[in-house]
Amino acid sequence: MDLDLGDLYGEVILDHSRKPRNAGALEDPTHQANGHNPLCGDRLHVTLRVAGETIEEIRFEGAGCAISQASASLMTERVKGMDTAAIASLSERFRALVKGEDVDEDAEPELDKLEVFSGVGEFPMRVKCATLSWHTLAAALEGRETAS
Numbered sequence: 698m699d700l701d702l703g704d705l706y707g708e709v710i711l712d713h714s715r716k717p718r719n720a721g722a723l724e725d726p727t728h729q730a731n732g733h734n735p736l737c738g739d740r741l742h743v744t745l746r747v748a749g750e751t752i753e754e755i756r757f758e759g760a761g762c763a764i765s766q767a768s769a770s771l772m773t774e775r776v777k778g779m780d781t782a783a784i785a786s787l788s789e790r791f792r793a794l795v796k797g798e799d800v801d802e803d804a805e806p807e808l809d810k811l812e813v814f815s816g817v818g819e820f821p822m823r824v825k826c827a828t829l830s831w832h833t834l835a836a837a838l839e840g841r842e843t844a845s
């Protein structure tokens with residue numbers, strides 16, 4: 698394996714894990730869910746306010762490895778203001794990216810900054826760390842209390 702953890706924990710990931718964006722909990726969420734990744738011990742609680750089909754506000758609280766917390770931070774930054782259909786499609790593309798599958802570069806919405814997680818595919822144990830926040834968001838939007 699050519700990659701080491703230094704490559705995986707790139708600058709953007711380290712920055713977001715140390716200074717998470719949208720940290721905390723909304724006082725008046727319309728949706729919320731808990732996420733747990735037993736393989737690593739990562740935990741997340743995501744609260745959001747949805748108006749119509751649009752995510753107006755989203756925050757998260759959590760504890761766990763740098764990948765899981767940075768992924769949650771980058772996710773909240775990315776999905777704020779997006780509509781839920783676009784988020785579902787973005788979530789699918791993100792999952793393919795971290796699993797090391799082919800991702801259609803021309804598809805919308807673009808992954809943008811989320812591409813910093815492309816190295817995760819080299820570390821299968823870390824895939825669930827990176828996708829936990831997206832599973833938890835999906836659970837919240839579907840009205841489930843916990844991600845599975």
Ligand code: ZN
Nearest residue numbers: 737739762826
């Ligand atoms: Zn983890």
